C-alpha cells in the first residue's frame with residue numbers, strides 16, 4: 001500500500017518537474033512570452049512511463065509550432081526525461097483570453113500592446129477598437145493594418161507620440 | 172466511390188490550399204509593405220487550415236497518405252476545390268474582392284461547422300472561424316476603399332466583380348453524399364449561409380458604391396474535378412519540388 005502511494009507521489013513530482021521545464025520555453029516570435037504565459041501549454045500528463053506535453057497552436061498556420069514542439073522536447077530531455085512526447089491539440093481553440101496577466105504586462109513592457117478585453121464573436125467584426133499606445137498610453141491611436149509581422153499581431157500607430165507599434169490581436 | 176466524409180474534408184482542404192497558394196503569389200509583390208504582409212498572413216492562415224484538413228483526411232482514409240502526399244502528389248482531376256479559388260490572382264482589386272466574397276461565406280460556414288457532430292472538423296473549424304473573421308474585415312475594408320476611391324480603383328473593382336461573380340454559385344452547391352452528411356449533423360448546409368452572405372455582400376457593396384450583379388449563369392465543375400487550365404499551372408508551381416525530387420525534405 002505504502003509503495004503505491006509513494007509511486008503516485010513520485011509520479012506527480014515528475015509531472016510537476018516536467019511542467020516546470022516545458023513552461024520555460026519561449027515563443028520564438030514573441031520571445032518575451034513563455035508558452036505558459038500565452039496559454040499555448042495546455043497540459044502535462046503521464047501516459048504510462050511517458051511524459052506527454054500538450055500544446056495548442058495560436059493560429060492554424062502558425063509557423064512557430066514546429067519550433068515550439070522541438071524546444072519543449074529539448075527542455076524535457078535536458079531535465080532528464082527519456083520517455084517523452086509532445087502532442088498538438090486543436091480543441092478547444094486557443095484564445096487570447098488564456099493569456100496570463102503577467103504575460104500581458106510583459107508584452108506591454110516589450111512594446112507590444114496586449115490584447116484588449118475578451119475575444120468576441122461576429123458583433124465585433126465591424127466594430128471600433130480602442131487600443132492604448134504601449135509607449136505613451138495615449139488612446140489616440142490608429143490601426144494601420146489588420147496584419148502585422150506575424151499572424152497574431154496587427155500594425156498600429158500612435159497619433160500622440162507618432163510611434164508605430166504592434167498590437168497582439170484579440171481572438 | 173470514396174467515403175463521403177473523406178471527400179468533404181478533402182474539398183475543404185483543397186479550397187484552402189489553392190486559395191492560400193494564390194495569396195502567397197503576392198509575397199514580395201504587394202502594392203505596399205502593409206498589404207504584402209497582410210496577404211502573406213492570410214495565405215498562411217489558409218495553408219494552415221489546409222494542413223489540418225489534409226492531415227485529417229489522410230488519417231481517415233487509412234492508406235498512409237500524409238498531408239504532403241495529398242497536397243503534392245495528386246493531379247488536377249483529383250483536386251476538388253471550387254473554381255473561384257483557382258482563378259489567377261489578377262490585380263489587387265481582384266484578389267481582395269475574391270477574398271471578401273470567399274471569407275463572407277467561409278466565416279459563417281466555419282462558425283456552423285464548429286458545431287459539427289464530427290469533433291475533428293469542429294475543432295479545425297473553431298480555429299479557422301477566428302482567422303476568417305480577420306480576412307473578412309480586412310477585405311471588406313479594402314472593397315469599400317477601392318469602390319469609393321478613385322475612378323481607376325472603382326473601375327478595377329467593377330471589372331473584378333463582373334469576372335468573379337459567376338464563380339460564387341459553386342460555394343452553394345451540394346451533392347447527394349454531402350446532403351447525407353448535412354442530415355447527419357456533420358456537414359454545413361450552404362443554403363443556410365446564403366441569407367447572411369448576401370446581407371454581408373450587400374452591406375459592403377452599398378458602402379463601396381457597387382451593385383451585386385443580377386443573377387447570371389454560374390460556373391461549376393471544380394468540386395467534381397473539372398478544372399480550368401489555371402489549376403494545372405498553379406500545381407506545376409506548387410508541386411514542382413516533390414515531382415522533381417520525390418520525397419525531398421527541408
Ligand SMILES: [Zn+2]
Nearest residue numbers: 133136158161
Ligand atoms: Zn504613443
